[in-house]
Amino acid sequence: LKQKEKSSTSLLLHYLEKCLPNFKTSFQLPSRSLPKTLMQIDSRAAQDLELLETLQSRKRIGALSHLIDKTLTSPGARLLNTWLLAPSTDIKEINKRHDILELFLKDFYFIEKLKQLLKKTADVNRIIRRIENNRAERFEYLELATTINTIDEIYQLLKDSYPKKSLKIIDHVFQEFNSSTRIHKLGEQILKTIDDKVSYLKPNSNRLDGEVVREFWEIKETASTPLKRLRKQYDELLIKSKVLKVSLQNQFSEEGYSGSLRLIKDMKSFQYVIELRSTSKIIPQIIKTLDLQVKERTKSVTKLHNSEWSEIGDNLIRLEYDITLEEKKIMDLLNTKISKLYKELKKISPIVEILDVMQSFAMLASQYNLSKPVMDESTMFDVSNGRHIVVEEGLKNRINICNFTVNDCNIKSSEAWVITGPNMGGKSTFLRQNALIAILAQIGSYVPADYARIGIIDKIFTRVGSSDNIFKHQSTFMVEMNETAIILREATERSLVIVDELGRGTSTNEGVSIAYASLFRLLSVNKSKVLFATHFGPELMQLIESDKTVSDTISFYRTSLVDISDLDKRSIKPIDQKLIFDHKLKRGISYHSHALEIAELAGFPNDVLKLAENNFQKLTNTV
Numbered sequence: 001l002k003q004k005e006k007s008s009t010s011l012l013l014h015y016l017e018k019c020l021p022n023f024k025t026s027f028q029l030p031s032r033s034l035p036k037t038l039m040q041i042d043s044r045a046a047q048d049l050e051l052l053e054t055l056q057s058r059k060r061i062g063a064l065s066h067l068i069d070k071t072l073t074s075p076g077a078r079l080l081n082t083w084l085l086a087p088s089t090d091i092k093e094i095n096k097r098h099d100i101l102e103l104f105l106k107d108f109y110f111i112e113k114l115k116q117l118l119k120k121t122a123d124v125n126r127i128i129r130r131i132e133n134n135r136a137e138r139f140e141y142l143e144l145a146t147t148i149n150t151i152d153e154i155y156q157l158l159k160d161s162y163p164k165k166s167l168k169i170i171d172h173v174f175q176e177f178n179s180s181t182r183i184h185k186l187g188e189q190i191l192k193t194i195d196d197k198v199s200y201l202k203p204n205s206n207r208l209d210g211e212v213v214r215e216f217w218e219i220k221e222t223a224s225t226p227l228k229r230l231r232k233q234y235d236e237l238l239i240k241s242k243v244l245k246v247s248l249q250n251q252f253s254e255e256g257y258s259g260s261l262r263l264i265k266d267m268k269s270f271q272y273v274i275e276l277r278s279t280s281k282i283i284p285q286i287i288k289t290l291d292l293q294v295k296e297r298t299k300s301v302t303k304l305h306n307s308e309w310s311e312i313g314d315n316l317i318r319l320e321y322d323i324t325l326e327e328k329k330i331m332d333l334l335n336t337k338i339s340k341l342y343k344e345l346k347k348i349s350p351i352v353e354i355l356d357v358m359q360s361f362a363m364l365a366s367q368y369n370l371s372k373p374v375m376d377e378s379t380m381f382d383v384s385n386g387r388h389i390v391v392e393e394g395l396k397n398r399i400n401i402c403n404f405t406v407n408d409c410n411i412k413s414s415e416a417w418v419i420t421g422p423n424m425g426g427k428s429t430f431l432r433q434n435a436l437i438a439i440l441a442q443i444g445s446y447v448p449a450d451y452a453r454i455g456i457i458d459k460i461f462t463r464v465g466s467s468d469n470i471f472k473h474q475s476t477f478m479v480e481m482n483e484t485a486i487i488l489r490e491a492t493e494r495s496l497v498i499v500d501e502l503g504r505g506t507s508t509n510e511g512v513s514i515a516y517a518s519l520f521r522l523l524s525v526n527k528s529k530v531l532f533a534t535h536f537g538p539e540l541m542q543l544i545e546s547d548k549t550v551s552d553t554i555s556f557y558r559t560s561l562v563d564i565s566d567l568d569k570r571s572i573k574p575i576d577q578k579l580i581f582d583h584k585l586k587r588g589i590s591y592h593s594h595a596l597e598i599a600e601l602a603g604f605p606n607d608v609l610k611l612a613e614n615n616f617q618k619l620t621n622t623v
Contacts, residue, residue, distance in 0.1 A: 005030065024132045039087040039442055040459040044483060048462040049435055050390070051084050064436060067390050068445065070363045072115060074123045075349050076356025080443075083357070087442035089456050094375050097358070097444025099169045102372060103162065104362040110161040114359050117154050121147045124348045131338055138198040138218045141190050141334070144345075148187035151177060151351055173354055176347045183344050186337060193223045193334060210264035212272070212313045213241060214320055219327045227326045234319045241312050248274060248306070255286040263309050265317070271295060272313035273303040361445045368392075370446035373437075378455035379413035379493060381438070381529055387448040388433035389440075405583035409434050409531075412455070413493045414523050414553055416530035418544075419585065420537030421559030422594040426583035427533040428464070430559075431498040434531060435460050438496055457529075458494040461487040463502055477505030484518055493527035500533045512539040523550050537589040558590040559583055 009030060016025060046052065054062040065084055071077045088094050104111055122143035130136040155174050158167060177183065198218050214234075221231040241263060249261055259278030266273050273295050276283060283302055287294060293305040338345070364370065368389055385406035392404035407430055411417060419427050437447045441454050463483050484502060491497055502518060503511025515536055522528050534540060537556065544551050560582050596616065600609055 005032075025129075036458075037088060037090045037093075039089050039439070039457060041085060041087075041439070042461075042486075045435075045460055045462040046085055048464040049432055049439070049460075051439070052081065062390065062394070064390055064439075067393055068360070068364050068440075070360040071356045072118045072359075073121055073352055073356045075125070075353045076118075076360065079353040080357050080360065083443040084439065087439050088444070089442065089458055091375055091377060091456055094442055094444060094456075096169070097361075098372055098375070098446075100354075100358050101361050101365065101444065101446065103166055103169050104358055105365060107161050108366070110157065111359055111362055113157055113161075114154060114355065117150050117157065118352065118356055118359070120150045121352050124345060124352070128338070128342060128345055131335060132342075134335075138194050141194050142196060142199060145187040145190035147348060147352070148183060151348065152184075154351075154355065173351055176344075177351055180344050180347070182341055183348070186341060186345075189334065189337070193219060193330060195220050210262075210267055210275070212263065212265050212316050213238060214316075217323070217327075219330055223330050224326065227323065227330065230319060230323045230326060234316065234323060237312055237316050237319065241309070241316065244306075244308055244312065251290065252276075252286060255289060256282050257286055263313065265313060266295065266303060269295065271305070272310040274306050274309065276302040276304070278302075357444075365446040368448060370440075370448055371450060371452065373441040373447050373449075373452040373454050375441065376453070376455055378453075379529065380453055380455045381409060381411050381434070381457075381496065382451075382453040383409045383434060383437055383447075383449045384451040385449055386433055386437055386452070388429050388436065389448040390436075391429055391433070392448070406450075407433075407583075407585045411529050411531070413529060414527040416519060416523055416532055416554045417557055418519075418537065418540060418554055419531065419533045419557050419559070420535065420590040422581070422590065422592070423598050425559035425581055425590075427559060428500050429583070430585065431464075431500055431531045431533055435462070435496060435498055456494060457496050458492055459490065459496075461491055461495060461497045462500075463487060464498070464500040480505055481514075484514075488518060488521050488526070491522060491526040491528040495526070495528040496531075497522055497526075497528045498531045498533075502532075502534065503536070508536075508539070512536045512543070516540055516543045519554070520547070520550055523553055535593050538591055541589055556587065556589050557585040558588050559585060560590055 016023065041049075041051075047055065050063045052063055052065050053060055060066045065081060069077060069080055071080055088097075104114075122140070124144060124147055127136060127140045127144050130140060151174070155178065158170065195216075195218055197216060201216050217231070219227065221228045245261070245263055248263075252261060257276070257278070257280060259276060259280055262275040262277075264273060264275050265271070274292075277300060279300050286292075287302075287304070294302065295305050296303040386409055387404050387406055395404055405426065409417070409430075419430065421427055433448075437449060437452060438454060438457050438460065440447050441452060442457065463480070480502070484499075487497055487499075499518075503513075503515040505511070506514075515532075515534060519530065519532055519540070522530050537558070541556060544554055596609065596613055599612070604612075
């Protein structure tokens with residue numbers, strides 16, 4: 001290990017020792033997640049792209065993870081989130097996932113059966129940790145055994161559903177599990193040891209205060225020879241106690257008593273007594289007639305001594321103690337066996353995780369008409385009729401909203417698309433949708449597009465919006481510059497950079513200069529793929545056309561408002577019916593951001609709008 005790796009590991013262990021001093025851990029040896037095999041998405045990019053939570057509400061609903069998560073298990077959901085934040089850059093691994101997904105999509109009956117089986121699995125790693133720390137309930141052992149058997153059922157289902165040649169695609173997932181006979185023997189031993197009634201019963205669940213007789217045991221009597229002998233003795237005493245109770249009930253009934261009768265251990269005196277719960281006036285007469293010894297008498301409860309019950313009750317308690325000790329020995333042996341199999345048992349969870357995520361991807365692909373991307377080692381990013389899957393889903397619940405407007409994106413290393421257009425025209429959506437398409441492709445999912453060819457992307461950078469950081473004495477513009485500086489230093493020719501408004505926090509000329517210089521650097525030095533949305537379109541175009549070194553690598557696209565110039569200003573129609581956004585990208589530049597129309601849509605007072613329009617005309621004429 002490198003020094004930094006040793007230090008971080010030592011810090012983690014020190015933290016656990018201080019905060020959880022009695023908590024056992026079964027860490028495996030550290031393994032490196034090499035940057036070369038994972039796409040780098042920093043926390044800012046994950047936030048801007050709303051991978052796990054939305055920007056505004058900080059809630060999961062509306063984020064990408066919420067939409068695509070159709071997992072049925074906790075391990076599957078955790079793996080999906082892990083993949084979202086760190087997609088693979090290993091083309092072999094990505095293609096394996098795509099191939100498994102393609103296999104699953106050939107048989108929806110298989111997917112439905114798989115979903116039913118996955119619901120029967122448990123969070124094995126969590127159970128192992130609880131067993132290790134002596135916190136596991138008996139039913140959790142059964143869940144572990146059930147999961148082992150369920151994985152066998154899933155593998156058999158695969159063999160029944162697909163030809164042998166196709167199984168090679170997914171066989172590697174089960175390889176270590178299938179080769180481990182010890183895991184399967186452990187599952188059998190658990191099922192032979194623990195009674196399956198523990199899932200809904202507890203040993204003392206049916207015993208009232210003072211009751212001695214125990215009807216249910218967690219461990220099967222066949223778990224060991226001594227336990228079988230002890231349980232047989234206990235059952236014999238149990239029969240005697242039932243016979244005695246019936247005999248006493250008959251005696252009291254003959255004397256005219258019809259109330260409650262229980263054989264218990266008195267919690268005050270710790271003596272074994274007959275408890276009568278009744279206010280009947282004939283009880284004193286019965287006691288006298290039957291010559292019974294009264295231990296306690298209240299208005300509603302009478303407790304009587306019986307030598308035969310005292311002997312049976314004492315033997316029942318003694319045997320219960322012996323049985324409990326024997327059960328503990330059996331469970332200790334089982335725990336020891338489990339502890340020796342920790343490494344092998346930890347191979348179970350990845351099977352559940354991968355199968356769950358793959359069925360989730362299959363359901364997603366089917367529901368949203370996703371297509372299989374072509375992955376290669378080029379720097380191409382070619383998407384035909386791409387969609388923002390989250391925005392598209394949101395539009396389905398909107399009245400009078402047309403379908404999502406699809407757009408193409410064809411870009412490669414050292415190329416940029418500069419996108420202009422009005423606010424709400426779809427620029428930000430277009431930028432984000434292409435980043436999400438890349439992420440979905442590299443986590444192993446299909447993508448929301450008719451066609452996609454994607455060269456492996458190593459990093460995704462975003463420069464989207466800003467807010468000040470008062471605590472660190474950083475203005476909004478300073479935060480913007482810090483983020484841009486990181487991108488300019490770290491982006492590579494395999495990186496995808498999306499920039500939504502750069503240089504807006506300062507004067508126009510300075511902002512345009514910074515935007516142009518940053519774009520120039522990203523193309524000529526970093527050689528990245530860049531999607532650049534801006535309101536400085538005309539100004540940037542003027543600078544770009546004067547520099548032949550980058551002019552051939554930059555394309556200008558625009559969104560617009562439909563026929564905005566032809567709108568009748570005197571129309572009595574509300575502004576939201578006048579403004580029609582055309583989200584389809586077209587070649588060219590938008591020379592107007594239509595800010596006044598957007599302000600009217602936002603509800604600006606008429607006098608403010610009129611003053612703004614007059615001043616805008618003055619400034620335009622001056623220029």
